[in-house]
Amino acid sequence: MLDKKLIKQTLQEIKLLREELFHARSKLSDNETHFKSLLNLEHYMILRSKDRTELQEKLFLLSLSSLGRSYAHVAASIDTLYDQLSCWADKKSISKKKMKSFLHISISESITESSKNAAALFGGDVAAKLSKQKTAVMVTLPSHATENDGALIKELASEGVQVLRINTAHDDLSVWKKMAAVVEKINQRRKIEEKIRIFVDLAGPKIRTGAIQRLSLPVKIGSNKHQSEVLLSTTQSTMPQSRDPFTLEKIPAKIKIDEELFSELELGKTVTLYGVDGKKARIKIIDVRSDYVKGSIEKKIYIDEDSHLKYKIYESSVKDIVKQMESIRLYTGDTLVLTERDILGRSAEVETSGEVITPAIISCSFKDLSSMVQVGDPIFIDDGKIRLKVVKVVDNDIVCEVQNTKIKGVVLKEEKGINFPETFIKTAAITEHDKGLIDGILEFVDLLGISFCQSAKDVEELQNILTLKGCTDIGIVPKIETKQAVTQMPEILRQLLQWQSSGVMIARGDLAIEVGFANLASIQEKLLDICDAAHIPVIWATQVLEGQMKNNLPSRAEVTDAAMGGRAECVMLNKGMFAAETITILRHILHEMHQSFKKNRQLLSKETMWH
Template sequence: MKQSRRSGAQVGGKATERSADDVSSHNAEIESVLKALADIRADMVADLDRSRPRLADIHPDYHRSARNLLHYLALRRHDMRPLQQRLAALGLSSLGRAESHVLATVDKVLEVLHRLMNPVSRPAAGEAAPVNFALGEQLLAEHTDTLLGPATAGRKVRIMVTMPSEAADDPLLVHNLLQQGMECMRINCAHDDAAAWLRMIEHLRQAERKLGRSCRVAMDLAGPKLRTGPLEPGPEVVRIRPGRDRYGRVLTPARVWLTAEASPQPPPAPASASLPVPAAWMRGLRNGASVEFTDARGARRKFTIVDVTREGCWAEINKTAYIVPGTRLRHACGAGKAHDRACRVGALPVTENVLLLQKGDLLILTRDLKPGRPATHDSAGRILTPALIGCTLPEVFDDARAGESIWFDDGKIGGIIEKVEKYRVLVRIIQEHLKPVQLRPDKGINLPDSALRIAALTDKDIEDLSFVARHADIVELSFANSADDVAMLQQQLAGLGSRHPAIVLKIETQRSFHNLPDMLLTAMRAPCCGVMIARGDLAVECGFERLAEVQEEILWLCEAAHVPVIWATQVLETLAKEGRPSRAEISDAAMGLRAECVMLNKGPYVLSAMQVLDDILRRMQAHQSKKQSMLRELHLAHLLPIEPEAGVESGDD
């Protein structure tokens, strides 16, 4: 019995020792975490002190927001992941939702850590947090209301819609969009003109009065457009081809419209081709007559005349033919001389030219806008002279360097700059495709690795600003790359009178992403500003695989600055253009809830896209608020059958 008691005492003693060791280890961990977080807080406060000159020009409405942004940037200069894991292990906030009230969040965690160390202890008083938990959300909501106007009942996230050109002459379209819940009309100054823009706005004002709703007007400055130049015209050739089934059998003959060369008339019905011929020759044609010719390939072909009218003649053909100007046509009607029964086809429209490029090809970019041309090949198909095309902003040649990447046509064609010469740049195509890809005139060029010294405001933008300042609530600054670009727009607006539209920074280049904090602080000199994540060019500039990461970081920074974000580019694009969305588009649209506004682009089914987007945003706001999952009651949780307890039998007693 004594032995048993002694053994029990030994076990109890060891348990007590382990418990004491655990407590000591736990306290040491709390103390270590407390010191690490306190050091980070000290860095945050010191960094703000060093940055106080930046705050001098900040508008009073954004002063607390600017301080919160600087605190957040100081926090994110540390790799917080190890400390986050340690905080989570202690059952504390891991700072993952600190953006809008960063110093207040750190202070609250420090307070809890102090209490864990000593229940009666409080942290030493330091600089008060500029933004507490409630104020952070309140400031973002107020700034959003100021920029984008009040939200539609039942939906916090606003919807912006880009106007198509036809909106200038279709008041019903504008009325229906406003009725569906559009809170912001976007007009792209790269298209149409001031007269068309004014009609769009007048249609909106009329719809506002009828529906009793309000809607902001945003105007997007075109900005500097780096695009491919023109190409030489393609050959004057018309291919005429009948309709065939899968076995090559003719289902429908090709219909050809013959019209007088001197006074051509359009075909009264769809035609495979329209050929200009002498009127005198055409007067000799009769129904059922045959017109023989040899096409551009040397193939002998024959038209059959099926209808003769005063405006022209219809002919049909059951074989494919290629017609060029000067092709000799001959019919056998009438008793006239042979040369009266023959004629030559007149001038034909030139075809569009394209450059065909594949991996390994050399492409020459020129400084001028002289028409480019496709590559020439020898009889074995080897390139003799590389393809050549100009670009719209030759000054970029001064900033491009060998070894830097270059992309064309929204990232479809990728290359590396091999050499920069005085009048041209040599580009080696490196992106692989199953077949050669086409490069056309007026396609975008991106130089993500090059430090381009191009001003964000063009002469056209400055000219358009006089209209924008009078009529728009928001001006979107395209291809803004630096704080100087933002300051330049502010300066231009200041010279246009007292009405200043709010500036929205379009983040669409790698440089603008890297300079976003500085650009935000410059934009915050005004009482209202915003940011658009322009994901089209941004994906090309940063790399498609990095887009998700980049857009996430933009959202974090803007939330820390209490600056509203517009989620843009290709949202429900397939639905807007084709009438049916892809599955991935639905998930992407739901991600738009992380922003304060989602932008839809134009398309024939944009009203359907509005309805779907409105439904998605309403549903998702019950589940998500910024980065935070909202744990509403989950219907699925009620659907799992409850198993009977073990040992309990069912049935009658």
């Protein structure tokens, strides 16, 4: 039997909430670009402006919706509850006419609006999205994407990728145009709704570590754990083994030798390499080409300008050893100076007694930081691998103490991001460099990303730029990766709703550092919710299936993370050797999740697991 007292109390609370929602409508103009979405956003803000948990508990006890899934259609949900409770309280229910005039966006309309916005941004058929949620897949293009007549791009297209991302922090306009040309050729054979979209990520004011000085150091060749490849040539400089920054493939060490010795090398023969401290290692020739010879070295050895090779009666010194970046290894308690001065980074100068004469120092790419930071502010470098605390500021130098490192320390590297989670960095998200690129990018871009967007003004600036250029059909996607952006989300969304097509990227790499790793889970949930309220599609980004992408083996945590990405309208993958395999796995994960969930609603399909 229904509890009349509980019904009466609950009805009164719903009535007061309904009145608040009604007054929100009078503050908006019907002429707004996305009026219904804007109104629902305001309703969501009212719903979340107070603690509603007691009201939710009452609704639950009455077997009614507790509003936890009402974000995309707040007023419609409140009106439905009001009507039901009114009937139970023996009062006349609201008329259909009054309900229609008040709602302005029904539950079905909210779903249609969200699907329409997602289709406009990422492509696809609106009707198909209405019948069944389908999360789009975006993949970042590496520098070599146009090699072999764009074979990689064609493979990604065949795997069903809907969006390809170009990061303007790498390469240049000529490379991006070549990428776009391959995509355009593919799109010529597709229907409009099936065309691949191009997302261009403006680099923005990324603060990075500067260059580190190079030193003449011995070069390590080979390994004591396994046989390693080494290339011998007369043209390439001598350098250690490295990895391709995009594919992570190993690049063999190289040794430059005399032409006379090079011309005598034969397949299957052995060359002796003499290294530092009189040590030597044998290199067995496994491949002979016109421009290089590939060998297999048996163990680890260090070589310098005094090292040489012997083969039969021939001998050659090791030539042209490249200078290597100085290793700046930091430990907890060390001092590191971040400077605005244009100098090369270097490690600390230490006396034999262990006393530090001058601390380690490195420049940063952003000026005027010294006027913005305060003593005690935390600073993070390289995705949080190095944590610092500001000790003092001297002119253009920020003197920091290293807070946390591994027992063996951590190596400071060039071009690594620097985050200031407790410092408000006063800078526009769209830099002069970005503005200079926009004209060339407009030839092929479908979506423009605003890196380090902090406020609605950053969105408005790009809107103004595109309006002046007559490009109002280009989608705008602010990347949410700072603490300021999180606090300004309502204003950012309101500004986006003034534009024809827009979305939001939750860029969780920098965001995790800005808000704290322990807070990321709850904050990304809140961002999903408020975007749902505004009917604005979301891109789920950063390190999705990273292990699978680079090593062809995902971790269990990565699979769970990818599954949560199904709540977004698009999931972004980064670069990696195993892109095709990763896309297949991601699409399978998303398909399985969409059998049980649509956005944040659980679907009660027939369960066959236990039958």
